[in-house]
Amino acid sequence: ASLPLYKDHQEDGNYSIQMPPGADNGRLYTFNCTHQDPVLREIFQNPKFSQAMSLAMDREEINQVLCYGYLRPSGFSLSHSSPYYSEPISQLYAKYDPEKSRTLLDQAGYIDSDGDGYRELEDGSRFQLTIDIMGGVRLTDICELIAEYWDAIGIKVHLYIALQEIVVPRRLNGEYDITVANTPTHPLTQSHQYGIVGPNLPFWHRNAATEGPDWLIEVTRLIEKAKTTMAPEKRGENLIQIRDLMTENIPFICIGAEVKIWGNNTRVGNTPKLISVEDLYRDFSRTVAHEQLFIRE
Numbered sequence: 001a002s003l004p005l006y007k008d009h010q011e012d013g014n015y016s017i018q019m020p021p022g023a024d025n026g027r028l029y030t031f032n033c034t035h036q037d038p039v040l041r042e043i044f045q046n047p048k049f050s051q052a053m054s055l056a057m058d059r060e061e062i063n064q065v066l067c068y069g070y071l072r073p074s075g076f077s078l079s080h081s082s083p084y085y086s087e088p089i090s091q092l093y094a095k096y097d098p099e100k101s102r103t104l105l106d107q108a109g110y111i112d113s114d115g116d117g118y119r120e121l122e123d124g125s126r127f128q129l130t131i132d133i134m135g136g137v138r139l140t141d142i143c144e145l146i147a148e149y150w151d152a153i154g155i156k157v158h159l160y161i162a163l164q165e166i167v168v169p170r171r172l173n174g175e176y177d178i179t180v181a182n183t184p185t186h187p188l189t190q191s192h193q194y195g196i197v198g199p200n201l202p203f204w205h206r207n208a209a210t211e212g213p214d215w216l217i218e219v220t221r222l223i224e225k226a227k228t229t230m231a232p233e234k235r236g237e238n239l240i241q242i243r244d245l246m247t248e249n250i251p252f253i254c255i256g257a258e259v260k261i262w263g264n265n266t267r268v269g270n271t272p273k274l275i276s277v278e279d280l281y282r283d284f285s286r287t288v289a290h291e292q293l294f295i296r297e
Contacts, residue, residue, distance in 0.1 A: 001068060003261060017263045020273065027139065027180050028076065028252035029053075029131065029146070033205040034174055039121055040129075043110075045213065050250035052104035054093040056153045057146060059255050061096075066141055067258060076254040077247045079185060084239045089247050094256075101153050112154050119154040128156035132179040134167050139180065142255070174206045183254065187223050187242050194242065195220035204251055215245050269294045 031044035059073030075094035110119040119127040147157035171179045184193035192201045200206040226238035
């Protein structure tokens with residue numbers, strides 16, 4: 001929000017504002033595919049439901065209202081920083097289309113039969129979900145908008161705002177409907193969020209080792225192939241297949257990638273022009289190390 005002010009005073013303030021062209025995916029809205037409630041478990045494992053929820057989100061409105069135009073709206077895919085990023089694939093279920101969203105939910109059998117504006121589940125109860133989020137004004141504001149979008153397609157959404165010490169254990173123990181989590185940046189460096197690499201992993205499908213869907217089993221196989229090949233072109237083929245399977249089945253919903261705006265005093269030398277908080281190259285998520293910098297006299 002303060003960027004115009006900072007940009008206007010770069011020269012007299014002896015600092016430089018950096019706006020790198022790359023962008024990293026923002027927070028993810030992750031469904032609990034092994035929910036204790038069997039009805040919700042079936043819903044969250046249905047790709048049509050995930051696709052409908054993604055299509056119902058007006059990412060451009062979020063961009064203009066809450067991100068000041070510095071969001072690159074997209075669905076979940078490999079990030080803009082990845083060499084295997086594809087703009088068409090990232091937009092597959094990211095265009096705002098509430099009518100198509102309603103159609104997908106109708107096809108999945110979730111209908112508003114009593115005309116009160118909300119769909120019903122199989123037992124006749126109202127279709128309602130809760131989003132777990134950690135406190136923070138901006139994240140809360142985004143979730144409030146998302147709740148309105150999903151309410152408009154007939155799903156009542158509640159927000160559960162709590163401290164990290166409460167939200168994270170609920171996430172890891174599978175005690176949530178939807179949780180807002182950091183983006184898994186790369187299938188090979190964060191395989192525990194993409195594939196079945198151990199008991200209760202990934203956290204969004206805790207029993208995947210014994211009951212995982214075919215597409216997730218295939219993602220896991222491709223991760224292992226990519227990790228064990230020495231041929232870059234073969235690894236690239238595996239990562240593209242992983243990207244496409246994840247984008248089509250949507251275990252998480254992404255609103256897009258945010259430009260990471262930052263700055264430095266002009267006395268600081270050897271600062272990079274490109275910066276990312278991704279750990280794509282396993283650099284502990286930091287692009288700037290203090291050892292590389294120097295101070296001009």
